[in-house]
Amino acid sequence: MSEKKRFKSVVVAGITFQAGSAAVDSATIISALVYQLSGSSVLVGAVTAILRFGWLFPQLIVGFLAQKSGSSMRYYVFGAFGRACMMALMAALLLLGADIPRWLLTTLIMLLWVAYAFISGIVAVPYNDIVARAVPSHLRSRLMATRFFGGGVLALIVIAIADRLSANLDFPTSFGVIIAMAAALMFASSAVFTSMGEPETKSKAPAKPGFFQYLREGVLVFKHNRLFRLFVYAQWCGGAVLMAMPFYVVQASEAGFDLARVALLLGAQTFGALASNLLWGWWGDSLGKVSLLKAIAIGRVFPPLAVIAVSLLGSGGWVYFVIFFASGALANGLTIAVIGFLMEISPDDQRPAYSGYFNAITAPAFLLPLLAGVLATWFGLITVFALSALAAVGQALILRRVSREMAS
Numbered sequence: 001m002s003e004k005k006r007f008k009s010v011v012v013a014g015i016t017f018q019a020g021s022a023a024v025d026s027a028t029i030i031s032a033l034v035y036q037l038s039g040s041s042v043l044v045g046a047v048t049a050i051l052r053f054g055w056l057f058p059q060l061i062v063g064f065l066a067q068k069s070g071s072s073m074r075y076y077v078f079g080a081f082g083r084a085c086m087m088a089l090m091a092a093l094l095l096l097g098a099d100i101p102r103w104l105l106t107t108l109i110m111l112l113w114v115a116y117a118f119i120s121g122i123v124a125v126p127y128n129d130i131v132a133r134a135v136p137s138h139l140r141s142r143l144m145a146t147r148f149f150g151g152g153v154l155a156l157i158v159i160a161i162a163d164r165l166s167a168n169l170d171f172p173t174s175f176g177v178i179i180a181m182a183a184a185l186m187f188a189s190s191a192v193f194t195s196m197g198e199p200e201t202k203s204k205a206p207a208k209p210g211f212f213q214y215l216r217e218g219v220l221v222f223k224h225n226r227l228f229r230l231f232v233y234a235q236w237c238g239g240a241v242l243m244a245m246p247f248y249v250v251q252a253s254e255a256g257f258d259l260a261r262v263a264l265l266l267g268a269q270t271f272g273a274l275a276s277n278l279l280w281g282w283w284g285d286s287l288g289k290v291s292l293l294k295a296i297a298i299g300r301v302f303p304p305l306a307v308i309a310v311s312l313l314g315s316g317g318w319v320y321f322v323i324f325f326a327s328g329a330l331a332n333g334l335t336i337a338v339i340g341f342l343m344e345i346s347p348d349d350q351r352p353a354y355s356g357y358f359n360a361i362t363a364p365a366f367l368l369p370l371l372a373g374v375l376a377t378w379f380g381l382i383t384v385f386a387l388s389a390l391a392a393v394g395q396a397l398i399l400r401r402v403s404r405e406m407a408s
Contacts, residue, residue: 006134006196011146013193018151020185023158023178024087025266026051027327030113031246032262033175037106041250045373047113048246052239052366054117055124056359062125063356064214072126073198079122080193084186086116087179094176105172125355132343133199142281144336152274158185159270163263171260178263218357227345227405228354232361234293234398238334239365240391241300243372244307244384248327251307251381252320268321272328280333289341290403296333297396303327304385304392311382 024030026048035044062079066072090112097105135143162178169177222229253259284292303323310319346354372384 006199007143009192009196010131010134010143011150013189014144014147015150015154015189016185016192017189018148019154019158020084020087020182020189022151022155022266022270023162023182023185024116025269027245028249028262028266028269028324029162029175029178031249032259033172034106034109035250035253036171036259037102037109040373041247041376042370042373043106043110044246044250045243045369045371045376046110047369048242049367049370050110050114051117051120052242052369053363054114054119055121056363056366058118058121059125059363060218060356060360062122063353063360064211066125066129066356072129073194074126075122076126076130077190077194079119079126080190081187082119083116083123084183084190086112086119087183087186090116091176091180091183094172094179097176098170098173121359124359127193128339128343128355130198132346134196142285144281144284144339146277146281148273148332148336149277152270152277154185155270156267156274158182159263159267163261163267166260166263214353217353218361221354221357222361227402228358230398230402230405231341231345232358234297234395234402235338235358235362236365237391237395237398238297238338239362240368241304241388241395242366243368243391244304244388245327246369247372247376247381247384248303248307248320248323250376251311251385254381255310255320257320265320265324268324269328269331272325272330273332274328275325276329276332280336283333284336284340288406289337289344290399290406292333292337293341294396294399294403296330296337297392297399299326299330300334300392300395301389303330304388307385308382308389 030047031044034040034047062075066075090109093105093108093112097108100108131143158178158181161181165174165177168174222232249259249262249265252265257265280292283295303326306319306323306326310323342355342358372387375387376384
């Protein structure tokens, strides 16, 4: 398959997955679902913590296996189709579970969410490796921006349908239909991506160390590669910023927003991502991934501070549309920048290993939303948002050091 056709396949697969993942967004749809089922701040915090940790932790093992075998597509197939199956099962449970006791339904939903998160984590390493081999560096930010733009447009259609369903169907059936749409789009995405096949590697086949040697090499990379280490520190701070994400929808509810219309907040978030795509794509390819990372880190201070200000001033729930718009734009830029920068600092013949090292080392930081649920219970949501803002400042300062390291 030609480079142009591979580019198109990656974009189409990304667009359909982006729309599907929007329908099971952890900060809006799933948080609202769990909050209405349980009323628990701890479980709401667990939603994002489980997703982030489950996404990152398996990559250490998958990175080793992909590096050793020299092939990534087989792992992508298992992870991509597996996560779609988990969403299909969750949709079926919600569609058929109106008479199931709430505590049991909540437990089953959380178990399927754990399975979805960890199976999804299998996808990241092979996806990064295959895309890096299929698409040259100078086109990657534009590829990601195109993917997010097209996915955002399709997601808006999904969101419009989701809002109508939420308004016209009883809970939890409405969420079951929304998640069924997500599963269908994820199956379509998986089929398109796998149909293009795996590009040949242009580098010499790497050595195939045992697992413990692989781990030792990861420790050495962290110890001796200063740029890699600083990037890990920045990502730890990024994980702390995300501790507040599932609680934006809870705070909006307390400000008077009706969670039956949660799809509207997701729409604002998606509009933010959509409106910013061209900017982030141009910025990452023209000014560099580090420059984009720094700008995003500074911007991430705004949403938590805005929530604090809204809470103190007693403004209406409509302000949260602006906050979710900004959050969507910043999250989109962060994804483009992090994936692009990690690809650039990873040697061609060790990219699966570096992805595995990076994501496994940073995984514990993404458990912080679970801690945030406890903090919210004992000290209130404002404490969580204040800590999130401080973490964003810390990330920006570390990325300044990364920029100086790149320049030296």
